[in-house]
Amino acid sequence: MTTLGAGLILQLVLASLAVITALTVTPAWRARATGTLSTLLALSGLATGALAMTGATGGIRIPVALPMDALILAPDRLGGLFMVIVSFVGLLVSIYGISSANGPATSRTAWAALPIFLVGMQLVPAATDSVSFLLAWEIMTLGSTVLLMADHASRVTVASAGIWYSAMSQLSFFLVLAGFAVMAAATGGTSFATMATIESGSWAANLAFVLFLLGFGGKAELVPLHVWVPRVLPEAPSHVSAAMSGAMVKIGVYGALLVLVRLLPEAPPWWGILIMVLGGASALYGILQASVSSDLKVLLAYSTTENMGLVFLGLGASVLLRSYDATAAADAALIAALLLAVSHAVFKATLFLGAGAIIHATGQRSLDQLGGLGSRMPLTALSFGIASLGAAAIPVTSGFVAEWMLLQSLIHGGRLDGEVVSVAASVAMPLAVAVIALTAGLALLTFVKAYGIAFLARPRSSAAALAREVPPLMRFSLLLGALGVLALGLIPGPVAAVVAGTLGDETARAAVPVGLGGVALPGIDAVLDPVMLVVLSALVLIPILIATVVSARKHPERINALPWGGGGSRARPRMQYTATSYAEPLVRVFDDVLKPSRDVQVTHVGESRYLVERVKIEQRVSDVIETRLYRPVLNLLQRYGIVARHAANGSIHRYLTYSFVAFLIVLIVVSL
Amino acid sequence: MNWSAIIIALVQVVLFVFLAPLLVGVMRQVRARVSGRVGAGIWQPWRDVRKLLRKDPVRAQDSSWMLWAGPVALLVSSLLLCVLLPLVGTIPFALIPSDLFVIVSVMLIGVVALALVGLDGGTAFGGMGSSRHMTVAALVEPTFLLSVYALSIPAGTSTLSLIVQTRLDTPEIIISPVSVLAIVALAIAIMAETNRLPVDNPGTHLELTMLHEAMVIESSGRDLAWLELGSWLKLAALLGLVANLVAPWGVVTDFSLLALLIGVVTIGVKVLLLGVVLAVGEVFLAKVRLFQVPELLAGSFALAFLAVTASYLVA
Numbered sequence: 008m009t010t011l012g013a014g015l016i017l018q019l020v021l022a023s024l025a026v027i028t029a030l031t032v033t034p035a036w037r038a039r040a041t042g043t044l045s046t047l048l049a050l051s052g053l054a055t056g057a058l059a060m061t062g063a064t065g066g067i068r069i070p071v072a073l074p075m076d077a078l079i080l081a082p083d084r085l086g087g088l089f090m091v092i093v094s095f096v097g098l099l100v101s102i103y104g105i106s107s108a109n110g111p112a113t114s115r116t117a118w119a120a121l122p123i124f125l126v127g128m129q130l131v132p133a134a135t136d137s138v139s140f141l142l143a144w145e146i147m148t149l150g151s152t153v154l155l156m157a158d159h160a161s162r163v164t165v166a167s168a169g170i171w172y173s174a175m176s177q178l179s180f181f182l183v184l185a186g187f188a189v190m191a192a193a194t195g196g197t198s199f200a201t202m203a204t205i206e207s208g209s210w211a212a213n214l215a216f217v218l219f220l221l222g223f224g225g226k227a228e229l230v231p232l233h234v235w236v237p238r239v240l241p242e243a244p245s246h247v248s249a250a251m252s253g254a255m256v257k258i259g260v261y262g263a264l265l266v267l268v269r270l271l272p273e274a275p276p277w278w279g280i281l282i283m284v285l286g287g288a289s290a291l292y293g294i295l296q297a298s299v300s301s302d303l304k305v306l307l308a309y310s311t312t313e314n315m316g317l318v319f320l321g322l323g324a325s326v327l328l329r330s331y332d333a334t335a336a337a338d339a340a341l342i343a344a345l346l347l348a349v350s351h352a353v354f355k356a357t358l359f360l361g362a363g364a365i366i367h368a369t370g371q372r373s374l375d376q377l378g379g380l381g382s383r384m385p386l387t388a389l390s391f392g393i394a395s396l397g398a399a400a401i402p403v404t405s406g407f408v409a410e411w412m413l414l415q416s417l418i419h420g421g422r423l424d425g426e427v428v429s430v431a432a433s434v435a436m437p438l439a440v441a442v443i444a445l446t447a448g449l450a451l452l453t454f455v456k457a458y459g460i461a462f463l464a465r466p467r468s469s470a471a472a473l474a475r476e477v478p479p480l481m482r483f484s485l486l487l488g489a490l491g492v493l494a495l496g497l498i499p500g501p502v503a504a505v506v507a508g509t510l511g512d513e514t515a516r517a518a519v520p521v522g523l524g525g526v527a528l529p530g531i532d533a534v535l536d537p538v539m540l541v542v543l544s545a546l547v548l549i550p551i552l553i554a555t556v557v558s559a560r561k562h563p564e565r566i567n568a569l570p571w572g573g574g575g576s577r578a579r580p581r582m583q584y585t586a587t588s589y590a591e592p593l594v595r596v597f598d599d600v601l602k603p604s605r606d607v608q609v610t611h612v613g614e615s616r617y618l619v620e621r622v623k624i625e626q627r628v629s630d631v632i633e634t635r636l637y638r639p640v641l642n643l644l645q646r647y648g649i650v651a652r653h654a655a656n657g658s659i660h661r662y663l664t665y666s667f668v669a670f671l672i673v674l675i676v677v678s679l
Numbered sequence: 680m681n682w683s684a685i686i687i688a689l690v691q692v693v694l695f696v697f698l699a700p701l702l703v704g705v706m707r708q709v710r711a712r713v714s715g716r717v718g719a720g721i722w723q724p725w726r727d728v729r730k731l732l733r734k735d736p737v738r739a740q741d742s743s744w745m746l747w748a749g750p751v752a753l754l755v756s757s758l759l760l761c762v763l764l765p766l767v768g769t770i771p772f773a774l775i776p777s778d779l780f781v782i783v784s785v786m787l788i789g790v791v792a793l794a795l796v797g798l799d800g801g802t803a804f805g806g807m808g809s810s811r812h813m814t815v816a817a818l819v820e821p822t823f824l825l826s827v828y829a830l831s832i833p834a835g836t837s838t839l840s841l842i843v844q845t846r847l848d849t850p851e852i853i854i855s856p857v858s859v860l861a862i863v864a865l866a867i868a869i870m871a872e873t874n875r876l877p878v879d880n881p882g883t884h885l886e887l888t889m890l891h892e893a894m895v896i897e898s899s900g901r902d903l904a905w906l907e908l909g910s911w912l913k914l915a916a917l918l919g920l921v922a923n924l925v926a927p928w929g930v931v932t933d934f935s936l937l938a939l940l941i942g943v944v945t946i947g948v949k950v951l952l953l954g955v956v957l958a959v960g961e962v963f964l965a966k967v968r969l970f971q972v973p974e975l976l977a978g979s980f981a982l983a984f985l986a987v988t989a990s991y992l993v994a
Contacts, residue, residue: 465801
């Protein structure tokens with residue numbers, strides 16, 4: 008057996024051990040024992056993935072009695088990369104979960120589901136045939152559904168989220184299954200190697216592509232299949248939402264890559280345009296919803312839709328450019344998409360864990376009730392702040408490098424040797440740049456709002472005023488995530504080179520390390536060295552700091568209740584801007600897209616029409632796609648259900664008649 | 680290491696730290712004179728900074744380190760702009776070229792720092808200014824990127840130094856329709872980005888009109904000094920960029936002492952001239968309503984998009 012195979016078996020063994028421990032150990036030790044085993048599981052996944060990334064071959068073979076190919080788990084280099092991504096998030100989540108899980112999330116079932124979820128995610132990228140792929144996929148979905156449902160007994164919203172999640176994840180599953188079925192029918196095999204022999208440009212290839220795009224897009228939270236996201240991610244326990252958003256959606260990206268790189272590499276231009284449209288729409292819609300949301304976890308959930316939209320935008324651009332032979336730009340776009348996926352895993356997991364820390368300390372999810380947490384929870388504030396910079400793509404974080412590379416590939420993609428590659432590309436590229444720029448701007452607003460309202464100024468509620476820093480293991484996990492965000496941003500060169508290497512030897516040449524951890528894209532003449540940027544900033548910072556310190560020594564700061572307060576003398580926390588008011592201008596600007604509903608109640612003093620005792624204003628922004636696309640379908644189904652109820656009234660005679668008629672119809676059809 | 684790039688960067692920083700307050704002084708003086716006032720003189724901003732550094736900063740209770748770190752971050756971001764932009768010369772660093780996207784991100788560090796300072800005071804004004812500021816910043820960014828993208832197409836690179844260089848070598852592209860459209864869009868974006876009329880009125884403290892002033896209203900002492908200096912530097916650097924895109928003559932391409940001297944003098948004159956034009960224009964402009972700003976920005980975005988697609992499909 009090869010080392011890789013041993014690693015995979017170790018993962019399976021550790022996962023089973025963790026499940027057994029969760030079911031048997033007493034509640035007092037359950038979290039520690041299962042959490043530690045899950046941590047080990049994540050570590051073994053990291054090691055196996057890293058091994059696969061270096062090009063190691065081998066794996067495990069599971070023979071089956073059914074008349075089909077044996078199941079083979081043997082990750083290739085790309086699969087190894089995704090194993091590393093999901094395992095790193097799994098590591099953060101397992102460590103964090105040991106001290107964060109409380110209430111129903113500490114039950115036997117909930118703890119048993121975590122290793123199942125983790126191992127499912129780790130095995131999907133290891134699959135080399137569609138059957139094992141789908142099996143691992145379902146293990147992952149099963150684990151996550153159980154974890155999500157942990158708190159269903161006490162909160163009705165969890166139950167509703169569970170139904171949405173099950174329905175949408177099964178929809179994804181069936182679409183992917185249908186995609187594989189089409190491929191298998193066309194090529195006569197269930198292994199990826201056989202499927203890749205499909206004739207490019209055939210109707211089967213096109214049909215399979217559309218099915219795969221919708222299926223994997225649903226898992227990766229693309230609009231309009233994202234409706235489960237704003238319900239599920241906020242309702243799950245925070246370490247679970249971190250795992251779902253940081254790791255599970257990456258499996259959707261892996262699926263898309265599997266299709267576009269391995270199974271159907273020769274793509275016509277319209278595939279690229281379709282992916283770009285879906286990705287661009289998701290990016291814009293997701294960030295718009297995130298920017299107006301005042302629930303911290305809903306905000307992060309919608310922001311995931313945005314980030315995945317950008318990843319797919321990159322994938323689509325790469326497909327489009329490759330179909331026009333603009334290989335250098337296409338490679339850069341592909342690497343950028345992968346880098347974005349890697350960095351999103353790290354910063355979004357950290358952000359969700361940070362949100363979990365806030366909930367742990369205050370019991371509040373609504374930004375409007377927070378404030379002033381920076382001085383009460385300094386380490387959480389630091390990690391959340393760094394991860395926010397990553398999400399807003401500010402230097403020197405991982406998100407910035409990925410977005411920079413994506414933009415570079417787009418602006419160099421329109422032309423090849425000074426010639427315009429195609430009309431489609433020369434319209435698509437500027438539009439994509441504009442979409443990315445607008446999303447980046449809105450993401451900036453979103454995360455300034457999230458960080459500024461939660462951590463700065465005065466607490467807006469007593470819960471926030473009484474907040475305390477979270478336990479050490481949670482802090483450790485948060486800091487590890489924040490360090491990851493910084494490290495990926497400071498040394499993008501080696502990271503990009505490794506990521507590019509997993510796509511194949513030709514792509515590996517598209518991104519090379521340069522300088523002090525910087526990255527160069529030789530094909531499109533772009534260089535960036537973040538460490539040098541830090542050095543430059545440090546150089547210009549020195550004189551400012553000297554001046555500040557000299558001035559501070561002579562003129563110390565004075566703390567005042569409120570220096571100006573706009574002329575008022577009462578400084579009340581209620582006077583501060585809230586998350587809702589912060590987003591108000593944006594809601595007005597994008598009124599047509601967001602369709603907010605406002606409810607203003609004015610209570611007058613006594614008989615007066617002019618003196619107001621209190622004004623209550625409530626503003627809600629609902630998901631337009633849910634209300635306009637899904638509601639009508641659901642209403643139709645419900646109406647059908649009500650009508651169909653009459654057909655099944657419990658009378659045995661009626662049922663016998665149905666069976667008889669059905670039997671008759673079958674006989675007639677068969678005899679035709 | 681290319682020493683000429685380092686020397687030019689150093690000269691740019693020193694020059695602009697000197698030039699930025701002067702530019703603001705000149706602009707205020709011009710506005711005062713054109714609207715019939717005497718004005719405080721062109722050195723007043725310098726005196727203001729000196730005065731502020733000698734005062735005790737007063738900070739709000741419950742505020743965090745952001746109140747002193749934010750202003751420093753804004754100033755660093757503005758100084759980095761002065762280092763990276765092709766102002767005096769077009770010789771880029773080897774490892775951090777004056778890349779369009781890097782420049783915009785560096786600028787956004789300052790935007791974020793300012794917005795957080797506005798929130799940290801914990802007053803309604805600060806939050807209001809911060810919220811408006813970020814809304815405008817989000818809407819400006821597409822125009823900003825697309826207009827420079829349009830300018831980058833003839834040069835074949837997103838490095839601003841090389842774009843300026845290309846325009847210097849082939850001056851006829853400066854007056855091409857594509858370039859004019861892009862420059863107009865860029866100018867509108869810069870006006871919005873630096874909080875000038877018609878988006879923000881830098882001269883007032885009325886709650887309906889404030890964007891920038893509302894964010895810095897709680898700052899004092901050296902905090903306010905750094906915030907003001909940072910904003911002035913950003914204005915001066917971006918005006919310098921526009922000036923060099925419209926009239927690239929005089930910038931240093933081959934390093935020599937004489938060329939450096941000419942470069943310093945020409946960029947100084949160009950920035951001040953542009954400042955005077957801007958100040959005179961502002962006297963005759965009214966601030967638009969906050970909720971009409973998006974329309975203005977959408978217009979400029981349309982111009983920029985037109986410029987990009989035209990340069991692909993026509994040229």
